[in-house]
Amino acid sequence: MTSAISVRNLTKDFRIGIRGLKLRAVDDLTLEIPRGQVYGLLGPNGCGKSTTLKIILGLVPATAGEITILGQPSATASARERTGFLPEAPYFHKFLSGRELVRYCAQLSGVTAERVDQSVEEALALAAMTEAASRPIGTYSKGMLQRIGFAQAIVHDPELVILDEPTAGVDPVGSAAIGRMIHAMRDKGKTVVLCSHLLGQVEQVCDRVAIMDRGKLVLEGKVDDVLARRDRHVMTIEALTPAAQDAAETALAAHGAKVTSVTHPRRSLEDLFRELVTGSRDA
Amino acid sequence: MKASLQRAYWISRVTFLEAVRQRFFAFLVVLGAAMVLSSLSFRFLDFGHGELKFIADFGFGGMFLFGSVLGVVMTAQLFFSEMDNRTALTLLAKPLSRTEFLLGKFFGAWAVLAVFLGVLSLLLGGVMWWREQTILVQAEQRGLLPGVFSASGMFAYALLQWLRLGVVIAIVLTISSIARTFLFAVIVGALAVVAGQLQWIAQDVLLKPADNLAYKSFLWVSSRLLPNLQQFNIGDALVLEPASVPTDAVQWVVVSGIFYMVAYLVLASAIFRRREI
Numbered sequence: 394m395t396s397a398i399s400v401r402n403l404t405k406d407f408r409i410g411i412r413g414l415k416l417r418a419v420d421d422l423t424l425e426i427p428r429g430q431v432y433g434l435l436g437p438n439g440c441g442k443s444t445t446l447k448i449i450l451g452l453v454p455a456t457a458g459e460i461t462i463l464g465q466p467s468a469t470a471s472a473r474e475r476t477g478f479l480p481e482a483p484y485f486h487k488f489l490s491g492r493e494l495v496r497y498c499a500q501l502s503g504v505t506a507e508r509v510d511q512s513v514e515e516a517l518a519l520a521a522m523t524e525a526a527s528r529p530i531g532t533y534s535k536g537m538l539q540r541i542g543f544a545q546a547i548v549h550d551p552e553l554v555i556l557d558e559p560t561a562g563v564d565p566v567g568s569a570a571i572g573r574m575i576h577a578m579r580d581k582g583k584t585v586v587l588c589s590h591l592l593g594q595v596e597q598v599c600d601r602v603a604i605m606d607r608g609k610l611v612l613e614g615k616v617d618d619v620l621a622r623r624d625r626h627v628m629t630i631e632a633l634t635p636a637a638q639d640a641a642e643t644a645l646a647a648h649g650a651k652v653t654s655v656t657h658p659r660r661s662l663e664d665l666f667r668e669l670v671t672g673s674r675d676a
Numbered sequence: 677m678k679a680s681l682q683r684a685y686w687i688s689r690v691t692f693l694e695a696v697r698q699r700f701f702a703f704l705v706v707l708g709a710a711m712v713l714s715s716l717s718f719r720f721l722d723f724g725h726g727e728l729k730f731i732a733d734f735g736f737g738g739m740f741l742f743g744s745v746l747g748v749v750m751t752a753q754l755f756f757s758e759m760d761n762r763t764a765l766t767l768l769a770k771p772l773s774r775t776e777f778l779l780g781k782f783f784g785a786w787a788v789l790a791v792f793l794g795v796l797s798l799l800l801g802g803v804m805w806w807r808e809q810t811i812l813v814q815a816e817q818r819g820l821l822p823g824v825f826s827a828s829g830m831f832a833y834a835l836l837q838w839l840r841l842g843v844v845i846a847i848v849l850t851i852s853s854i855a856r857t858f859l860f861a862v863i864v865g866a867l868a869v870v871a872g873q874l875q876w877i878a879q880d881v882l883l884k885p886a887d888n889l890a891y892k893s894f895l896w897v898s899s900r901l902l903p904n905l906q907q908f909n910i911g912d913a914l915v916l917e918p919a920s921v922p923t924d925a926v927q928w929v930v931v932s933g934i935f936y937m938v939a940y941l942v943l944a945s946a947i948f949r950r951r952e953i
Contacts, residue, residue: 450769452953470771478769484761486690488697500686501770503679545766555769 395464397553397584398426398449403458405444405608418444420608422458426586426601428552431579433599433616434588441608442588443481446557450478463552474503477546481558481588483538487531491522491541494530495548502549512548519577520544521570536567543574554578556587560594572598593661596620629658683772687780688787691754695788700750704742708796711738712803727811728804728825732912735800739793739837740909744869746792747844751785752861755852764953775945778853782845782941789841797834801827804915829914832926839933840908844869846940847902853947871898872905879904903936 405419419441426432434442447453449460451468460467463475485494495513504512517523520540525533533541539559546554556575560568568591575598578585589595595602596616603613612619633655642652695701715734758764758781768777808825848865855861878899907929913921 447765447953452765452768454950454952470773473769474771476769478766480762480765480769482762483766484763485766486694486763488694489690497686497690498766498770501683501767501772503771542766 395428395461396425397428397432397463398424398467398586399459399461400424400426400445400449401459403445403448403460404456405441405448405453406456418608419448419455422605422608422610424603424610424613426584428584429579429582430600431575431585431587431598433595433602434586434605435590435592435595435602436605437590440605442605443557445605446478446555446586446588450476450555474549475552477549477551477554479539479542479546479554479556479559481561483542485530485538485541485545488529490527490529491533491537491544492517492526494541495526495544498545499548502551504549512550516544516548519547519574536563536570539563539567539571540574543571547578551583553584553586556585558589559587560589560591568594625653680773680776684776684779684783687767687772687777688783691781691784692787694757695750695754695784696791698750698753700753701746701788701792704746705792705795708738708742708792709799711735711742712796712800716803716807726916728807729912729916731804731807732800732915735796735803736833736909736912739796739800743789743792743837743841744844747785747789747841748848748865748869749862750788751781751845751848752852752855752858752865754785755781755849756858756861759953760858768953774949774951778849778941778945778948782842782849785845786838786842789845790838793834793838793841797830801825801830804830824916826915829916833910833914836908836910836914836926836929836933839930839937840905843872843903843905843933843937843940846937846944847872850940850944850947853944853951868902869905872902874906875899875902875904876906903932908933 401423403419403422403424404417407416407418408414409416422441422445434445436442444453448455449462449467450473454468462472465472489497492513495516496509499509499512499516514523517526520543522537522540522544525537530538530541543556543559546556559571559575563571572594575585575587579600587595587599599616601613601615602619604611638652638655645652712735715731718730718734758767764777768774804825805827844865847868848861851864851868852861855864875898878895881895910921910926910929914926
């Protein structure tokens with residue numbers, strides 16, 4: 394089976410200023426994104442990840458390199474038929490209602506007239522936007538904008554969904570909702586590529602990650618593989634007394650192991666926040 | 677082909693809805709209507725021409741002026757709002773070609789101008805018909821034969837103006853495809869409209885003998901690059917003396933207008949396809 398996205402030796406130079414000075418945004422990038430996984434493209438601001446996504450979608454031409462989407466050359470309308478895209482900080486026509494926007498995008502994406510109503514309602518339901526779908530987009534909060542953006546990206550049931558900073562500016566409750574939508578897409582066998590610098594969230598939702606810096610790929614692999622430190626172990630112990638700790642350290646030393654630190658486990662601030670505001674709704 | 681036209685239609689529909697919601701559109705419709713109605717107050721300034729001709733010229737002036745402003749500013753605004761707000765990113769990531777996007781913008785803006793011209797034409801036609809009834813009674817009493825208002829001529833004039841504004845929209849879209857800012861597109865677009873209105877001067881000069889080949893070449897190129905927008909201004913003849921307008925002259929204006937409109941749209945599409953979004 395072909396990859397969801399195959400990028401080979403991609404380079405992108407921007408010409409800046411009157412003298413046309415060359416700025417290399419992406420430098421000889423090669424990437425294979427497998428199907429059916431959630432793939433995170435990470436990196437600091439300006440590292441070339443958004444440019445890479447735009448080139449993949451044909452919004453910006455590549456200086457060099459070859460890209461295919463689901464086995465078809467990218468930048469063709471047929472490749473985009475099976476792709477959904479949520480841009481960073483999406484902005485939509487404020488006078489349209491959420492439902493009208495999703496319907497508009499369904500029509501542009503080639504959803505047939507017979508299927509369009511059902512597709513729109515399914516996408517709105519998955520994005521948890523059914524209740525607010527009749528309101529003008531101008532009245533939406535940031536989190537709702539992201540969710541309606543997600544709905545328009547998936548309304549034509551694409552095989553590949555590309556999300557550029559899907560949780561930027563969204564509170565943790567909204568982020569968690571978007572995380573659930575991403576998992577729902579993966580459960581349906583879709584490939585999700587997301588671009589973010591919110592590492593905590595990426596760690597929670599992604600199966601594989603690629604890290605870019607200054608236009609180059611610096612690391613790629615399964616999340617578990619790239620994060621695990623095989624030479625270290627963590628044990629969680631209840632009711633540890635100083636005497637028990639001494640005894641455990643002695644026993645471990647007898648086998649050549651050494652306790653390097655003993656700390657209390659911490660939950661993340663995000664987990665604590667979500668726990669405390671569980672009942673809140675993003676409205 | 678059908679799917680392609682459908683996508684262009686969806687874009688044009690939203691473009692139209694966006695434009696007619698703007699205060700700018702409503703403002704220019706009100707200004708145009710006010711100009712048509714104010715012709716009734718100023719008709720004593722008819723400079724010796726017939727009253728109906730004065731009203732017609734005044735109304736056509738309003739349609740031409742505000743229609744041109746709407747055609748230039750609104751088209752550039754509709755194009756750059758998609759770029760600056762990055763809604764174009766969302767749309768062009770869909771199976772939508774850039775030509776379809778541009779055609780959608782064109783037809784959306786053109787539909788808005790159809791509404792604008794339709795409203796003003798109906799108003800002007802109504803005013804002229806009303807005045808004609810009064811003038812006819814007075815003329816019959818004096819035994820004179822006044823100019824007769826032609827409703828079909830008014831309709832033909834509105835269609836010609838719509839075509840002229842279609843050419844203007846196509847020119848502004850071409851400029852917008854190159855331009856990086858809204859302001860640049862509006863200024864250059866307005867200059868292009870003015871140059872198009874004055875293009876007949878270049879054609880006149882071209883007909884006269886001249887030794888300077890470079891000058892002649894410049895005039896030849898410039899008189900063909902820009903359409904002669906002045907040729908669409910045959911409104912008073914169409915409305916008041918329709919029999920005096922040769923059919924082949926109107927046909928030539930229509931063919932020339934369609935040619936420039938299509939040519940500029942093809943050029944705009946070719947430029948826009950290379951643009952980085």
